[in-house]
Amino acid sequence: xxxxxxxxxxxxxxxxxxxxxxxxxxxxxxxxxxxxxxxxxxxxxxxxxxxxxxxxxxxxxxxxxxxxxxxxxxxxxxxxxxxxxxxxxxxxxxxxxxxxxxxxxxxxxxxxxxxxxxxxxxxxxxxxxxxxxxxxxxxxxxxxxxxxxxxxxxxxxxxxxxxxxxxxxxxxxxxxxxxxxxxxxxxxxxxxxxxxxxxxxxxxxxxxxxxxxxxxxxxxxxxxxxxxxxxxxxxxxxxxxxxxxxxxxx
Amino acid sequence: xxxxxxxxxxxxxxxxxxxxxxxxxxxxxxxxxxxxxxxxxxxxxxxxxxxxxxxxxxxxxxxxxxxxxxxxxxxxxxxxxxxxxxxxxxxxxxxxxxxxxxxxxxxxxxxxxxxxxxxxxxxxxxxxxxxxxxxxxxxxxxxxxxxxxxxxxxxxxxxxxxxxxxxxxxxxxxxxxxxxxxxxxxxxxxxxxxxxxxxxxxxxxxxxxxxxxxxxxxxxxxxxxxxxxxxxxxxxxxxxxxxxxxxxxxxxxxxxxxxxxxxxxxxxxxxxxxxxxxxxxxxxxxxxxxxxxxxxxxxxxxxxx
Numbered sequence: 130x131x132x133x134x135x136x137x138x139x140x141x142x143x144x145x146x147x148x149x150x151x152x153x154x155x156x157x158x159x160x161x162x163x164x165x166x167x168x169x170x171x172x173x174x175x176x177x178x179x180x181x182x183x184x185x186x187x188x189x190x191x192x193x194x195x196x197x198x199x200x201x202x203x204x205x206x207x208x209x210x211x212x213x214x215x216x217x218x219x220x221x222x223x224x225x226x227x228x229x230x231x232x233x234x235x236x237x238x239x240x241x242x243x244x245x246x247x248x249x250x251x252x253x254x255x256x257x258x259x260x261x262x263x264x265x266x267x268x269x270x271x272x273x274x275x276x277x278x279x280x281x282x283x284x285x286x287x288x289x290x291x292x293x294x295x296x297x298x299x300x301x302x303x304x305x306x307x308x309x310x311x312x313x314x315x316x317x318x319x320x321x322x323x324x325x326x327x328x329x330x331x332x333x334x335x336x337x338x339x340x341x342x343x344x345x346x347x348x349x350x351x352x353x354x355x356x357x358x359x360x361x362x363x364x365x366x367x368x369x370x371x372x373x374x375x376x377x378x379x
Numbered sequence: 380x381x382x383x384x385x386x387x388x389x390x391x392x393x394x395x396x397x398x399x400x401x402x403x404x405x406x407x408x409x410x411x412x413x414x415x416x417x418x419x420x421x422x423x424x425x426x427x428x429x430x431x432x433x434x435x436x437x438x439x440x441x442x443x444x445x446x447x448x449x450x451x452x453x454x455x456x457x458x459x460x461x462x463x464x465x466x467x468x469x470x471x472x473x474x475x476x477x478x479x480x481x482x483x484x485x486x487x488x489x490x491x492x493x494x495x496x497x498x499x500x501x502x503x504x505x506x507x508x509x510x511x512x513x514x515x516x517x518x519x520x521x522x523x524x525x526x527x528x529x530x531x532x533x534x535x536x537x538x539x540x541x542x543x544x545x546x547x548x549x550x551x552x553x554x555x556x557x558x559x560x561x562x563x564x565x566x567x568x569x570x571x572x573x574x575x576x577x578x579x580x581x582x583x584x585x586x587x588x589x590x591x592x593x594x595x596x597x598x599x600x601x602x603x604x605x606x607x608x609x610x611x612x613x614x615x616x617x618x619x620x621x622x623x624x625x626x627x628x629x630x631x632x633x634x635x636x637x638x639x640x641x642x643x644x645x646x647x648x649x650x651x652x653x654x655x656x657x658x659x660x661x662x663x664x665x666x667x668x669x670x671x672x673x674x675x676x677x678x679x680x681x682x683x684x
Binding site for chain 2: 134138141142144145149150152153211212213214216217218219220221222223377378379
């Protein structure tokens with residue numbers, strides 16, 4: 130299938146999955162996505178210091194893209210299976226990549242206001258400059274691609290799971306990718322185990338963004354290595370997804 | 380007799396669902412649907428109709444056998460098959476915030492149809508299912524039957540050559556159902572091929588060019604509706620209200636509570652039954668045998684309480 134067709138279908142599916150909801154509840158949806166990272170502020174309220182706040186804001190940015198990536202895959206695609214839209218799309222000339230990315234792109238569009246909001250806060254705290262955006266945006270896109278493809282793959286294995294299981298699984302995966310690894314907090318707190326954060330795309334990207342805004346001292350060599358690992362793990366996630374995802378049922 | 384040009388063809392198609400219990404859904408189904416015909420798969424619940432359709436639609440892998448759409452293999456050439464087909468799944472629900480227009484227009488766009496043409500097709504599809512006036516209402520404000528028509532519009536707006544509809548009119552009222560039938564027959568007139576599943580006998584009888592009756596994974600009858608009806612040795616039925624005591628000379632009698640259906644071979648026999656029931660002061664009505672009569676005869680007897 131042509132790349133242009135895959136790209137076009139991705140945007141049509143993202144539009145289908147976002148615009149009708151946005152058209153009906155524009156303010157409500159924007160606000161919900163803007164406050165989706167709010168739990169972190171409870172953590173931040175208990176501590177003080179701009180570095181902790183800035184660490185949390187970096188985490189919120191990652192959370193905004195990673196959480197929706199995983200939950201879009203597991204919950205939204207499962208919902209599509211329930212209403213049988215997915216069945217209709219499988220029987221259409223639409224590549225599974227378009228579907229997976231389109232479904233994950235829809236909530237990402239809603240997250241843009243929250244990402245801008247967190248960016249403004251970081252800039253206000255003096256951790257954010259125009260040049261850092263050039264590194265932060267690709268890091269966020271890579272994390273989104275990795276988590277959404279993983280979410281998609283998992284969803285394809287859960288044909289018979291109940292809606293309740295899928296809901297909780299989406300939340301659990303979100304926690305596993307966003308709250309347990311050093312995404313909201315600095316990996317320095319892991320001490321000798323800090324290397325673990327490199328193998329998880331979410332915490333690796335968080336570390337790279339922190340390094341970029343000056344919150345985490347990382348050498349140039351390590352930075353390059355970490356970017357390579359981030360790209361590689363994402364490629365592995367995506368390859369695994371489209372090699373192992375069950376688009377058609379056995 | 381093999382058709383010169385077939386749109387859908389299956390040969391010895393088998394499907395076994397493996398799990399805690401092995402379920403054999405299709406036991407070697409061979410069907411050939413000609414281009415430009417409306418072909419119906421008729422069968423009781425659990426007969427294997429949906430499984431067959433899902434394999435043809437490339438959603439499900441067969442366990443064995445072959446199937447093709449417009450000459451493309453459903454397993455090895457799925458991408459090509461998907462360009463040829465459009466389908467409405469059984470019991471499909473709607474997105475609450477979608478409008479009928481969203482269904483008709485965006486699904487056409489996913490088929491690589493340019494925006495201006497997609498708009499024209501969407502309008503045609505919505506008018507065909509009588510939804511043009513409701514095109515901008517969100518589905519959550521529409522009745523179940525109207526939502527169903529919105530989903531059907533998504534198929535009608537496509538440029539697919541073969542349309543597959545899995546029980547598309549279930550849940551629709553009689554007027555809406557006839558609207559869908561009319562739209563389907565118009566599409567056939569335009570040269571589209573339609574593969575339909577239903578358990579509504581009247582639907583199968585009125586809209587089908589040909590049909591296959593499937594029961595427990597097997598095709599038990601195949602042909603035009605009149606040919607299927609012709610499989611019964613009786614040609615007429617007399618429906619009698621009240622406690623009727625049939626003579627042993629009459630044909631087969633099916634008892635449905637306080638109603639009896641007497642099947643007879645000739646008009647004269649039907650007249651005899653009619654006279655006998657009138658003598659008993661019972662209301663009776665004669666008509667030709669229906670597809671439902673043939674179906675019940677082929678698939679199984681009515682269960683008596």
